[in-house]
Amino acid sequence: MKTRSPRLVIVSARAPFVRTGSGIVRAPGGLISALLPLMRRSRGTWIATGADREACDTSELPFRVRALALPSEIRSAWYAGASNGALWPLSHGFGEVCRFRAEQARAYFEVCRAAADAAAEYALPGGVVWVHDYQLALVPALLRARRPDLTIGFFWHIPWPASDSLRVLPWASELIEGVLGADLVGLHVPRYVRAFRDALDELGIAYVNDGESIVVPRGARHTRIEAWPIGVDVDGWASLGRDETVAAEAARITADLGGGRVLLSVDRMDYAKGIVERLEAFERLLEQNAEARERVTLVQIGVPSRETVPAYRELRQRIEATVGRIQGRFGGPRRKPVHLFARTFDSTELAAYYLAADAAIVTPKRDGMNLVAFEYVATRPRPNGRLLLSTTAGAADVLTEAHLVNPYDEEGLTSAIEDVALAPETASDIARMAALQARVSQLSVETWASGFLARLEQVTEERVPVRAQETRLAASARVTRAR
Ligand code: ADQ
Numbered sequence: 001m002k003t004r005s006p007r008l009v010i011v012s013a014r015a016p017f018v019r020t021g022s023g024i025v026r027a028p029g030g031l032i033s034a035l036l037p038l039m040r041r042s043r044g045t046w047i048a049t050g051a052d053r054e055a056c057d058t059s060e061l062p063f064r065v066r067a068l069a070l071p072s073e074i075r076s077a078w079y080a081g082a083s084n085g086a087l088w089p090l091s092h093g094f095g096e097v098c099r100f101r102a103e104q105a106r107a108y109f110e111v112c113r114a115a116a117d118a119a120a121e122y123a124l125p126g127g128v129v130w131v132h133d134y135q136l137a138l139v140p141a142l143l144r145a146r147r148p149d150l151t152i153g154f155f156w157h158i159p160w161p162a163s164d165s166l167r168v169l170p171w172a173s174e175l176i177e178g179v180l181g182a183d184l185v186g187l188h189v190p191r192y193v194r195a196f197r198d199a200l201d202e203l204g205i206a207y208v209n210d211g212e213s214i215v216v217p218r219g220a221r222h223t224r225i226e227a228w229p230i231g232v233d234v235d236g237w238a239s240l241g242r243d244e245t246v247a248a249e250a251a252r253i254t255a256d257l258g259g260g261r262v263l264l265s266v267d268r269m270d271y272a273k274g275i276v277e278r279l280e281a282f283e284r285l286l287e288q289n290a291e292a293r294e295r296v297t298l299v300q301i302g303v304p305s306r307e308t309v310p311a312y313r314e315l316r317q318r319i320e321a322t323v324g325r326i327q328g329r330f331g332g333p334r335r336k337p338v339h340l341f342a343r344t345f346d347s348t349e350l351a352a353y354y355l356a357a358d359a360a361i362v363t364p365k366r367d368g369m370n371l372v373a374f375e376y377v378a379t380r381p382r383p384n385g386r387l388l389l390s391t392t393a394g395a396a397d398v399l400t401e402a403h404l405v406n407p408y409d410e411e412g413l414t415s416a417i418e419d420v421a422l423a424p425e426t427a428s429d430i431a432r433m434a435a436l437q438a439r440v441s442q443l444s445v446e447t448w449a450s451g452f453l454a455r456l457e458q459v460t461e462e463r464v465p466v467r468a469q470e471t472r473l474a475a476s477a478r479v480t481r482a483r
Contacts, residue, residue: 007127008042008453010035011115013079013135015051015065028344029371031132031157033233034445038453039063045122049115049136050079066122068114077107080308083135089311090169091134091161092272092366097311100170109138112178116142123150128456131182133157138174141181153456154182155228158368159394160192163202173203179223180205180216184456186228188369188394193227224459228452229398231443232371237378240351249348250355257356258335260295261421264357266350266372267364268305269342271315274365274390274407275302279322279338281363281413286330286337289418293330296421298361299339299353316342354379359386359420363407367393373402377440383433386420399439401432 016036018027026032039046043062051067070078081104089097116139119129130153131139140154156179166172176199179185187193190212197214200207208215213226240246254262263282267273279300285292302319306312323340330337345353354360360376370393377387377399389395389402396404405416 007124008038008044009047009119009123009127009129010039010044010132011047011049011119011129011136011139012132013048013050013083015048015067016046017065028347031230031445033236034449037446038449044127047115047118047122049111050075064122066118068111068118070111070114074107074110076308077101077104078111079135080306082108084306084309085311086169087134087137087175088158088272090165091158093159093162093165094271095165095168097271098168100168105171109174112136112138113142115139116146119143120146123147125149127151128153128453130155130453130456138178139181141178144181151456151460152182153184153186153452154179155186155452156192156368157188157230159366160187160195160199162195163198166199166202172199176200176203176205180218182223183221184452184459185223185225186452187225188227188229189397190227191397192368192394193225196225226455228448228455229394229443230369230371230448231440231445232374232378233446234378234441234444236347237351237354237375238381240348241355241379241381243348243351246348246351247355249352253352253356257297257299257339258295260297261358262356263296263298263359263361263417263421264301264353264376265298265361265363266301266345266353266375267303269302269312269316269319270305271311272364272366274363275300276315276318276322277365277407277410277413278361278363278417279319279326281410281417282338283322283326283329284410284414285418285421286326288414289422291422292418293337294335297337297339299341299357301341301345301350301353303344304342350375351379357385359388361388361417361420362393362395363388363390363405363413364393365390365407367395369394369398373399374440374443377433377436380433380437383430383437384425385433386429387433387436388416388420398443399436401435401439403432 014027016027016032017024040062045064045066047066049068081101085099115136120143123129126149128151129143132155134156140152143152187196193212193214205216213224216223265278267275282298304316323338326338354376362370362373364370373387373389373395387402389399389404390407391404392407403416403420406412
């Protein structure tokens with residue numbers, strides 16, 4: 001499908017480039033690698049609300065990157081406060097961590113207004129704007145009010161909050177109205193689309209079910225809410241997995257770790273990723289199983305994250321203390337059962353660990369999707385290794401052949417880790433990994449990005465009068481009216 005990429009404006013919290021000790025470099029992560037080629041082709045504008053201005057000085061690029069000039073107290077109240085102190089925990093079911101403060105909500109509204117102003121300024125007539133994530137959820141409606149000529153897409157990268165959770169957000173109604181300014185709203189999996197429908201019910205907003213997607217009439221237009229599961233740069237990870245230098249590094253890692261079984265976890269240090277709970281489950285395994293004490297090693301790669309938010313600083317201390325305790329109880333001069341790396345790895349280093357690992361332990365307490373699960377599968381040149389995955393990650397709805405576990409079930413988590421670590425490999429394991437590899441190949445992040453944009457174009461073209469649309473859909477679907 002052809003997309004209208006020549007007029008694309010992207011709005012996101014993060015910029016495609018970051019400043020590091022060695023200069024301005026491409027920001028890590030699959031989303032950036034998927035969107036960069038699109039932006040190069042489109043010669044459009046990337047508006048980054050949370051970026052530092054220097055990192056946006058990209059005169060050699062065929063597209064513009066614009067950072068917003070925001071006072072630091074507004075930026076902090078928006079990012080550390082409303083976004084990561086309220087919306088993030090709310091959406092991941094951590095109600096007790098949420099703090100709702102009026103000045104943070106005001107900052108959130110202000111940043112969204114500034115982002116909408118910038119997008120309105122840079123978008124060409126009839127252009128396409130793609131807004132990303134929970135930090136900028138009001139932008140679609142604010143932008144629509146300024147520029148009704150635009151086609152607006154929005155992607156929410158985390159779980160859509162359960163309606164009970166949403167009830168406690170003082171500005172829930174503004175949040176939903178903000179999102180509904182888009183023509184197409186993407187969520188990772190159908191489960192989140194159903195949660196969005198619950199929120200519409202809760203707020204008495206009328207909608208039409210259309211298969212697994214939802215259509216919300218909005219005057220002369222409508223908003224479509226659909227599942228668009230993201231993926232990773234499959235070819236990039238697969239080619240690292242076939243690289244001889246990476247394979248040699250993987251062999252060295254295995255040897256350095258004592259030649260036993262290697263378990264690997266890779267996460268941003270975030271309480272939603274269940275890192276402490278996973279370490280505790282591993283500690284129970286070491287208590288119970290002599291073979292695990294002798295030959296199983298857990299490598300936890302955890303990049304520090306959002307350290308301006310108190311809950312994140314405390315988490316890092318808890319992780320370090322738990323690793324220290326396990327080490328003290330089960331470590332020895334020649335044996336270290338847990339290795340913790342608290343820093344960013346480049347993709348070549350990560351790929352070596354993905355190859356070295358007999359199993360990836362991906363056990364977030366909740367996760368929108370989880371790209372690490374995809375990366376582990378994509379990197380392996382042969383269908384070996386095991387993926388242990390939480391049922392509470394969006395990825396579990398897609399990667400159904402993984403070993404699934406409920407991360408809240410303490411004994412269940414310990415015994416699942418024991419199984420993937422120590423059970424001999426069977427034909428069924430190989431068949432499962434082969435099926436996972438086929439699935440991951442279908443879901444590349446490039447396909448996701450270009451597919452979403454093509455669908456956005458299609459959805460806008462089907463701008464039939466809303467009544468006719470409702471009548472057509474009503475024949476095969478339930479029509480819900482405002483309660
Ligand atoms: P995140 O919460 O950041 O993303 P995830 O999907 O796992 O979570 O992506 C993390 C990315 O960071 C992966 O590409 C991983 O390789 C990388 N990474 C992690 N630790 C690293 C380290 N130490 N060094 C280098 N790289 C590291 C949000 C949502 C997810 C959703 C994505 C995409 O929370 O649920 O899958 O967006 O929509």
